[in-house]
Structure formats: C-alpha cells, structure tokens
Amino acid sequence: MKPVIAIHAGAGNLLRENFTPGDAAQYRAGLARAVKAGFSALEAAGTALEAACAAVAELEDNPIFNAGRGSVFTHEGTHEMDACVMRGTDRAAGAVTGVSHIVHPVLAARAVMLEGRHVLLSGAGAEAFAREAGLEMTADPAYFDTERRRRELELALELERRTGPAAVLSEDDPCAAAAGPDRKFGTVGAVALDFNGHLAAATSTGGMTNKRCGRIGDSPIPGAGTFADDQTCAVSCTGHGEFFIRYQAAGDVAARMRYLGESLEEAASAVIGMLAGVGGRGGLVAVDRLGRVSFALNSPGMYRAMMSEDEGPLAAIFADEALTPVL
Amino acid sequence: MKPVIAIHAGAGNLLRENFTPGDAAQYRAGLARAVKAGFSALEAAGTALEAACAAVAELEDNPIFNAGRGSVFTHEGTHEMDACVMRGTDRAAGAVTGVSHIVHPVLAARAVMLEGRHVLLSGAGAEAFAREAGLEMTADPAYFDTERRRRELELALELERRTGPAAVLSEDDPCAAAAGPDRKFGTVGAVALDFNGHLAAATSTGGMTNKRCGRIGDSPIPGAGTFADDQTCAVSCTGHGEFFIRYQAAGDVAARMRYLGESLEEAASAVIGMLAGVGGRGGLVAVDRLGRVSFALNSPGMYRAMMSEDEGPLAAIFADEALTPVL
Numbered sequence: 001m002k003p004v005i006a007i008h009a010g011a012g013n014l015l016r017e018n019f020t021p022g023d024a025a026q027y028r029a030g031l032a033r034a035v036k037a038g039f040s041a042l043e044a045a046g047t048a049l050e051a052a053c054a055a056v057a058e059l060e061d062n063p064i065f066n067a068g069r070g071s072v073f074t075h076e077g078t079h080e081m082d083a084c085v086m087r088g089t090d091r092a093a094g095a096v097t098g099v100s101h102i103v104h105p106v107l108a109a110r111a112v113m114l115e116g117r118h119v120l121l122s123g124a125g126a127e128a129f130a131r132e133a134g135l136e137m138t139a140d141p142a143y144f145d146t147e148r149r150r151r152e153l154e155l156a157l158e159l160e161r162r163t164g165p166a167a168v169l170s171e172d173d174p175c176a177a178a179a180g181p182d183r184k185f186g187t188v189g190a191v192a193l194d195f196n197g198h199l200a201a202a203t204s205t206g207g208m209t210n211k212r213c214g215r216i217g218d219s220p221i222p223g224a225g226t227f228a229d230d231q232t233c234a235v236s237c238t239g240h241g242e243f244f245i246r247y248q249a250a251g252d253v254a255a256r257m258r259y260l261g262e263s264l265e266e267a268a269s270a271v272i273g274m275l276a277g278v279g280g281r282g283g284l285v286a287v288d289r290l291g292r293v294s295f296a297l298n299s300p301g302m303y304r305a306m307m308s309e310d311e312g313p314l315a316a317i318f319a320d321e322a323l324t325p326v327l
Numbered sequence: 328m329k330p331v332i333a334i335h336a337g338a339g340n341l342l343r344e345n346f347t348p349g350d351a352a353q354y355r356a357g358l359a360r361a362v363k364a365g366f367s368a369l370e371a372a373g374t375a376l377e378a379a380c381a382a383v384a385e386l387e388d389n390p391i392f393n394a395g396r397g398s399v400f401t402h403e404g405t406h407e408m409d410a411c412v413m414r415g416t417d418r419a420a421g422a423v424t425g426v427s428h429i430v431h432p433v434l435a436a437r438a439v440m441l442e443g444r445h446v447l448l449s450g451a452g453a454e455a456f457a458r459e460a461g462l463e464m465t466a467d468p469a470y471f472d473t474e475r476r477r478r479e480l481e482l483a484l485e486l487e488r489r490t491g492p493a494a495v496l497s498e499d500d501p502c503a504a505a506a507g508p509d510r511k512f513g514t515v516g517a518v519a520l521d522f523n524g525h526l527a528a529a530t531s532t533g534g535m536t537n538k539r540c541g542r543i544g545d546s547p548i549p550g551a552g553t554f555a556d557d558q559t560c561a562v563s564c565t566g567h568g569e570f571f572i573r574y575q576a577a578g579d580v581a582a583r584m585r586y587l588g589e590s591l592e593e594a595a596s597a598v599i600g601m602l603a604g605v606g607g608r609g610g611l612v613a614v615d616r617l618g619r620v621s622f623a624l625n626s627p628g629m630y631r632a633m634m635s636e637d638e639g640p641l642a643a644i645f646a647d648e649a650l651t652p653v654l
Contacts, residue, residue, distance in 0.1 A: 091573045097543070098449060118542045119569045122425060122449055125541025214452025215445045216424070223550055223575040242446045246418045248550040251575045252582070259586035 001197040003048075005038035006293045006306035007031065007055050007190040009065045011238045011283035014301025014317055024317060026064060031305035032313040032326040034058040038190055039307040048192040048200035048234070049087050049110065055190035056083075056106040056202045063146045065303075066186020068104060071144045071206025073153040079144040081206050082220040083109040088199030088230035088289075093119050095220035096126040103136040103143070106204045109220070111135060120220060149209070156210040187219055189226070189236025191287045199234035199289060201226050201250075217241025223251035230289060232257040233264055238302065239282010243275055253286055264288040272296040328524040330375075332365035333620045333633035334358065334382050334517040336392045338565045338610035341628025341644055351644060353391060358632035359640040359653040361385040365517055366634040375519040375527035375561070376414050376437065382517035383410075383433040383529045390473045392630075393513020395431060398471045398533025400480040406471040408533050409547040410436040415526030415557035415616075420446050422547035423453040430463040430470070433531045436547070438462060447547060476536070483537040514546055516553070516563025518614045526561035526616060528553050528577070544568025550578035557616060559584040560591055565629065566609010570602055580613055591615040595623040 009031060019027075038055030046054070060068025071079045083105035084095035094113025097120065102108045111133040112121055121129055131137055138144075189203035203226040205219040218225035218241035225241065227250035228234035235250040244250070249271055256267035268286050275282065276298035283297025285304060295304045297319055305315035306323065314323035336358060346354075365382030373381070387395025398406045410432035411422035421440025424447065429435045438460040439448055448456055458464055465471075516530035530553040532546040545552035545568035552568065554577035555561035562577040571577070576598055583594035595613050602609065603625035610624025612631060622631045624646055632642035633650065641650035 086573075093573050117569075119572050120543040122541035122543055125539060212452060214449035216447040216449055221548060221551075222572055223578065224548075242444075245446050245549055246413075246420050248575055248578045251550065251578060255579070255582040255586060259582060 001193065001195055002291050002309050003042035003192070003194050004287060004291045004293060004306065004308040005035055005042060005051050005055055005190060005192045006285045006287055006295070007034050007038065007059070007188070007304065008236065008238050008283065008285045008295070009059055009188045009303035010186045011297050011299040011302035013299065016318055019317070027303055027317060028315045028326045030059070030062045030064055031303055031315040033062070034190070035305045035307040035313045038192060042192060042194055045195060048194040048198045049085060051192040051194065052190040052200045052202035053085065053106050053110050056188055056204050057104045059188035060104050060106060060204055065188050066206040067188040067204040068206070069144060070146055070149065072149050072186060072209040074207065075210050075212040077153065079141060079206060081105045081204070082217065083202070083204040084220045084222060084226040085109045085113055085202045086200065086222050086226050086228040086234070087113065088228040088234055091229055092116070093222040095120045095222065096122070096130070097216050097220045098123045098214060099126050099130070100141045101127055101137050101139070102130045103138055106202050107135055108133070109202070119222065152209045160210065187225070187238035189238060189285060191234040191236055191285055193287050193289065193291045197230070197289060199228045199230050199287065201228040201234040201236045203236045218244035218249070221245060223248050225250060227251050227254055229254055233286050233288045235284055235286040237282060237284040239275070239299070240280050243278065243280025244282065247275060247278070247280065249275060249284065253284070257288070264292050264294045268294040268296040272298050328520065328522055329618050329636050330366070330369035330519070330521050331614060331618045331620060331633065331635040332362050332369060332378050332382055332517060332519045333612045333614055333622070334361050334365065334386070334515070334631065335563060335565050335610065335612045335622070336386055336515045336630035337513045338624050338626040338629035340626065343645055346644070354630055354644060355642045355653045357386070357389045357391055358630055358642045360389070361517070362632045362634040362640045365519060369519065369521055372522060375521040375525045376412060378519040378521065379517040379527045379529035380412065380433050380437050383515055383531050384431045386515035387431050387433060387531055392515050393533040394515040394531040395533070396471060397473055397476065399476050399513060399536040401534065402537050402539040404480065406468060406533060408432045408531070409544065410529070410531040411547045411549060411553040412436045412440055412529045413527065413549050413553050413555040413561070414440065415555040415561055418556055419443070420549040422447045422549065423449070423457070424543050424547045425450045425541060426453050426457070427468050428454055428464050428466070429457045430465055433529050434462055435460070436529070446549065479536050487537065514552070514565040516565060516612060518561040518563055518612055520614050520616065520618045524557070524616060526555045526557050526614065528555040528561040528563045530563045545571035545576070548572060550575050552577060554578050554581055556581055560613050560615045562611055562613040564609060564611040566602070566626070567607050570605065570607025571609065574602060574605070574607065576602060576611065580611070584615070591619050591621045595621040599623040599625050
C-alpha cells in the first residue's frame with residue numbers, strides 16, 4: 001500500500017484579496033511542514049494514527065493556526081481546546097474537550113484512546129488524565145496567548161458592544177472579516193493511510209474567538225468532526241460545528257460509501273453539498289483505503305495539503321485553486 | 328397521523344431472579360406514568376418534542392431511574408448529568424453535559440436547541456445558560472442524593488479498593504451485580520410521533536456510578552445516543568456509551584433506513600446486533616414516521632414502555648418479555 005497523508009487547517013471566508021503574497025507563503029510553508037512531519041512518520045513505518053497525530057501536533061505548534069499554540073481566546077480571555085483521534089482498524093476513538101493546559105491536545109486524545117476506558121473526557125478530568133499519562137503540560141495558560149489572537153478577541157468584543165452578542169457567532173457577522181481571515185472555522189486536522197492499509201484521522205481546535213457557555217463543537221466528536229474506519233475512509237472536518245454535529249458529517253461520508261457504494265469523492269461532495277444546502281459552511285479532508293484523497297469545501301477557501309510517495313508536499317488555500325508543490 | 332410515544336429507562340443485566348414482584352410493579356408503574364405524561368402532551372396537540380420532553384422529565388423526577396432526581400454518584404460523591412433532544416422537522420438538536428444543579432436536564436437541552444446558537448454546552452456554561460433561560464435550578468446539589476444511589480457508590484468504592492479501578496467500569500465487573508440491577512446502563516429516553524407526523528427524541532442520564540475524569544457518554548451526543556429526522560426515525564439509546572459513540576448508533580439506524588431502504592425494525596436490529604458483535608451492550612427505542620415502534624436490545628433486559636391511541640400504556644422489563652398493559 002502506498003502511504004499518504006492529507007491535512008486541513010481550517011476553512012472559511014478566505015479571499016485572495018485579503019492575502020498578501022507573504023501571507024499565502026507563510027500558510028503554505030506551515031502546511032508543508034505538517035504534511036512532511038506526517039509523511040516522515042509513515043516512511044518510518046509508523047501507523048496512520050502516528051502520522052495523523054504528528055501532522056496535527058506540528059499544526060498545533062504553529063501559532064498561525066487555531067489549535068494548540070495559536071488557539072483563539074474565549075470571551076473570558078482564556079483558551080479552551082478540543083481534540084479527537086480515531087483509528088480505522090477497530091474504530092477506537094479518543095477525545096478531549098475544554099482543556100487549557102495541554103500543549104498538544106491531539107496527543108491527549110490519543111492517550112485517551114490508547115487507555116481504552118473512555119472515549120470523551122472533558123475539562124479538569126481530561127487534564128488530570130493527560131498529566132497522569134505524562135503528556136507535556138504548561139502550568140501557565142498564557143503559553144497559548146498570541147498577540148494576533150488577542151487582537152481578534154478585542155475586535156470581536158468591540159463589535160459585540162455595538163451589535164449585541166447574537167452577532168458574534170452568526171455565520172455572516174462583521175466580526176468574521178474584522179477578526180481575520182481564518183477566525184471563523186479555525187480547526188486543524190489530518191487523515192492518513194499507512195503501509196499496512198490502515199486509516200486514521202485526527203482533529204484539533206482552539207474553538208471560536210469570544211465563545212462562551214462551555215460550547216463544544218464537532219471537532220472532539222467521533223462521527224461528527226472526526227471519523228475513521230478501514231472499511232471505508234478517514235475524515236477530518238472543519239466548519240460551523242453545530243451543523244457538522246446535527247448531520248454527523250464525517251460519519252455520513254463513510255455511511256454513503258458503505259451503504260450506497262459511492263466513491264470517496266462522491267460521498268464527500270454529497271455531504272458538503274448537503275451541508276451547504278442547510279447553511280452549514282466548511283469543508284473536510286478524507287482518504288479512502290486505496291489512498292485516494294478528497295478535499296471537499298463549500299467555503300471560499302480551506303488551508304489544505306497532502307503528501308505521498310509520488311510527489312513532495314502539495315498545498316492550496318482558495319476553493320478554485322489546484323494543489324501545487326511547496327518547498 | 329396517529330400519535331405514539333415510546334420510552335426506555337435503561338438496559339442492563341436485568342434478571343428476573345433479582346426482582347421481587349414489588350420491584351417489578353414499581354418500575355412498571357414508573358414507566359406507565361412517564362408514557363402517560365408524554366401521551367397527554369400528544370393528545371393536547373403538543374409537538375413530538377414536547378411529548379418526548381414531558382416523558383423524560385417525568386422519568387427524571389422518579390428517584391428509581393438514573394436521571395435527574397435519581398442520578399448516580401460520581402467518584403467524588405457529586406452528580407454530573409447529561410441530556411439531549413433532537414427534532415425531526417429540521418434535525419435541530421440541543422444538549423447539556425456535566426450539569427449538577429438543573430432539576431430537569433432534558434429541559435435545559437431543549438432550551439439550548441430552541442435558542443439555536445449552539446448544540447452542546449458543558450458544565451458551568453450550560454448551567455449559566457439554564458439559569459438565564461429561567462429553568463428550575465437547585466442551589467443544593469444534595470437534591471439529587473438518594474440513599475440507594477449512595478449505597479451503590481459505597482459498594483463500588485469498596486469493590487474498587489479490593490479489585491483496582493479498572494474493574495469498576497468493565498462490562499462484567501462484580502460491582503454491576505452488587506450495585507443494583509440498573510446500575511450499569513442507567514439512562515432514560517423517549518421518542519414520539521405527533522399528530523402532524525413529526526418526530527422527536529430525548530435522552531437524559533445521571534451517568535455511571537463512581538465515574539471520573541469528566542467522562543462524557545453517548546447520551547448528550549446527537550447521532551450517538553439521540554437522533555431524530557422526519558425522513559426516517561427518532562431514536563434514543565441506552566448502553567455502554569463508548570461503543571454507541573464510536574459506532575454512531577442512533578444515527579446509523581437512520582442511515583440504514585435512508586440508504587439501504589431497511590425498515591425501522593430491520594435497521595434497529597442490525598445496529599444492536601452489530602454492537603453486540605463488538606462488545607457494545609445496551610438497547611434503544613425508536614419510532615418511524617408511520618408510528619411503528621421498535622425496541623431493540625442485546626442485554627438481558629431494558630425498562631421500556633409505549634402508549635398510543637389504540638391502547639393504554641404497555642410495559643416490559645426482561646428481554647424475552649412481551650409488552651403488557653400497566654395501570
């Protein structure tokens with residue numbers, strides 16, 4: 001089997017006119033680093049799970065993406081991160097939600113899966129588990145503070161004062177543009193196929209700028225934002241999480257393949273098209289058991305990349321853009 | 328359309344020899360009260376959502392069931408409850424997880440859905456939301472303390488001291504028997520079809536005795552423990568939640584109907600049979616858009632009941648038992 005890794009780093013209102021050439025190059029370089037990290041794991045005979053986690057951990061370390069280090073701020077000026085992994089061999093899954101001190105939430109999700117007792121752990125319990133598992137923690141949650149994300153929160157709060165809280169999280173609110181091109185659907189994820197023909201998916205997110213209420217999105221929920229089953233495919237989603245939960249987006253791609261006999265491309269397009277019809281914006285990356293990769297999106301753009309034996313890293317940002325080589 | 332309501336109040340190792348006739352009568356009476364509450368709502372031209380919530384709220388008030396008033400204790404001697412609702416007309420959903428002061432968690436889930444901004448709220452954020460929504464709260468979490476549940480926690484802790492923590496949550500551990508017939512999979516749920524042909528589902532749980540780590544089960548997750556779509560069916564599950572999450576149990580019943588053209592009964596049996604094959608114990612109640620009801624289970628018993636225009640409340644406990652009238 002020819003191994004392959006494919007990633008996304010969020011979909012949203014990404015328009016060419018808002019990117020300088022320098023911006024685009026910076027994002028493409030970040031994507032390339034992540035697929036290289038994932039592909040190195042595959043080349044070293046690592047499992048699909050290890051590769052997906054390596055790629056996502058690299059994205060978590062990069063402050064330009066909304067996960068780990070670059071996580072956005074909640075309304076209270078804190079960070080609440082979610083992550084999930086799923087393994088295709090046995091549909092084992094692990095996830096954490098609402099964590100604030102774990103340097104790589106995706107590795108905590110993996111630890112939950114490997115421990116095997118639970119699937120989804122939240123808040124202080126998830127952090128206690130990660131600490132016991134020996135994962136890298138930071139005592140100072142300010143580790144996740146970045147100036148850019150703080151400015152986004154300040155902008156969102158200012159707009160909220162003017163327009164009321166309902167505007168902040170609505171699909172087309174002015175904060176989305178004001179607060180930067182990737183504020184809305186900041187999530188990172190990876191899917192991989194390894195030498196042994198096994199699949200895995202991993203997703204990690206810093207949530208939404210100015211979110212409150214202990215809101216949990218689709219990222220940490222198997223079948224919603226993350227899915228893997230060797231019989232069909234591995235999927236990681238990014239988008240308006242509430243819709244991805246209600247429509248079990250990631251799981252529905254697999255269900256269409258299994259029950260309708262659709263190809264990966266057909267199933268991924270059908271699900272993202274259906275979501276567009278009900279107002280659910282976003283996208284996904286998926287790989288099937290033959291190594292075919294699909295990027296499906298109904299937003300103007302999605303940070304995305306892939307790497308296989310055939311060629312080096314390929315990346316794209318805008319919806320109408322083909323994947324092209326990056327250094 | 329002939330309205331119908333059907334409920335469960337948990338599946339598990341329910342064996343005839345562990346029930347006195349008085350026990351069985353008490354459970355059947357509690358089930359009857361709940362289906363009557365739900366059916367009254369339907370007869371008064373209430374929506375399927377109102378009916379499902381009325382039935383579940385009644386089960387939450389009954390201290391013999393593990394939800395609301397009768398919720399089990401966590402390891403720390405507290406209560407952490409989860410609930411979810413889903414509406415078939417538009418697949419709207421709402422859920423709360425890890426709440427400790429909301430008298431009827433199912434009504435908090437409904438409020439989240441009706442507010443429409445989020446689907447899943449956790450912990451303090453969910454409680455703040457419920458308070459703002461004007462729901463009945465209790466300042467004293469001891470409201471949820473019952474002697475029987477405390478005894479179950481003490482038994483579980485005692486067994487844990489002797490056998491180690493891993494034993495506590497395993498499928499066949501001695502605590503299951505020691506701690507009472509419904510300790511393992513204590514969850515309540517309802518599905519309904521209303522006069523207008525709309526479907527809804529609601530699920531509520533007090534979790535697992537002696538649970539830790541901020542564990543979230545399937546109950547509050549749309550597509551896992553709870554699902555409704557007017558095109559196919561409404562489903563509420565009960566069982567070993569980790570399996571129901573990994574296999575998107577409730578959503579898979581609907582996917583099999585939609586994509587494979589299976590009947591409700593075929594789809595429900597296939598999903599519960601598949602779960603049995605991978606070690607996922609439990610059951611579900613489901614209703615389709617023609618008002619056909621299915622109870623599927625792979626455990627020795629499941630508290631269950633239904634009511635329609637054709638006859639008064641019918642209930643059953645053991646797997647091999649037909650539904651029979653209750654007063």
